[in-house]
Amino acid sequence: MTANTRTDDRDAEKYFTASQWQLVWTRFKRNRPAFIGGCVLLFFVLLSLFAEFVAPYSGLSGEKDTKYLAGPPQIPMFCDDAGCSWRPFIHEATHRYDVIAKSFEYKVKERKGEPVRQYLHFFVEGGDYRLFGLIPANIHLFGLEKPRDKIHVFGTDQSGL
Known part of the structure; x- marks a missing residue:
């Protein structure tokens, strides 16, 4: 018997003595689309567990942003006409309701000819919540x-949420 035959015998023995979960996991790891889909699913499950922490503010009606009704998404950016920054920012916007067009018009606030920036900060204090329904934070x-x-990464609806 050669060394290759012994390793083949061991691999065959591992296969025949493996539990059902070990067999499923082995096939799952070999199927690349299934593995990627499983990782994406795991990411979204973890994201939902920490939703209160990840969200910049709660979606309660008491936290409506009445200054930004039916507003477009505020995408964080690093560069604009005034130059670039290492810290992500959004532009401060003002709005007015156009009666003829029956829609809100948004304009970027300017100071000294340059857009007003509001910088994003990480790990900021905000509304109270309970992590996992137990830990106050x-x-x-x-x-x-x-x-x-408030920052509205996905925009707002007519009620300001």
Whole structure:
């Protein structure tokens, strides 16, 4: 018997003595699309467990942003017409309701001809929540400097949420 035959025998023995879960896990690891899909699913499950921490503010009606009704998404950026920054920021915006077009018009606030930036900060204090329904906390993953200012990564609806 050669060394290769012994290793083949050991591999065959591992296969025949493996539990059902070991067999499933082996096939799962070999199927690349299934493995990637499982990792994405695991990411979303973990994200949902820490949703209060990840969200910059709670979605309760008491925290409506009445200054930003039906607003477009505020995408964090690093560069604009005024230059680039190492810290991500959004532009401060003002809005007015156009009666003829029946829609809100948003304009970027300017100071001295340059857009007003609001810088994103990480691990900021915000609204109170209970992590896993047990641990009281008020730290959020990201947010703006002043707790009353809000960032709307996905925009807002007519009610300001």
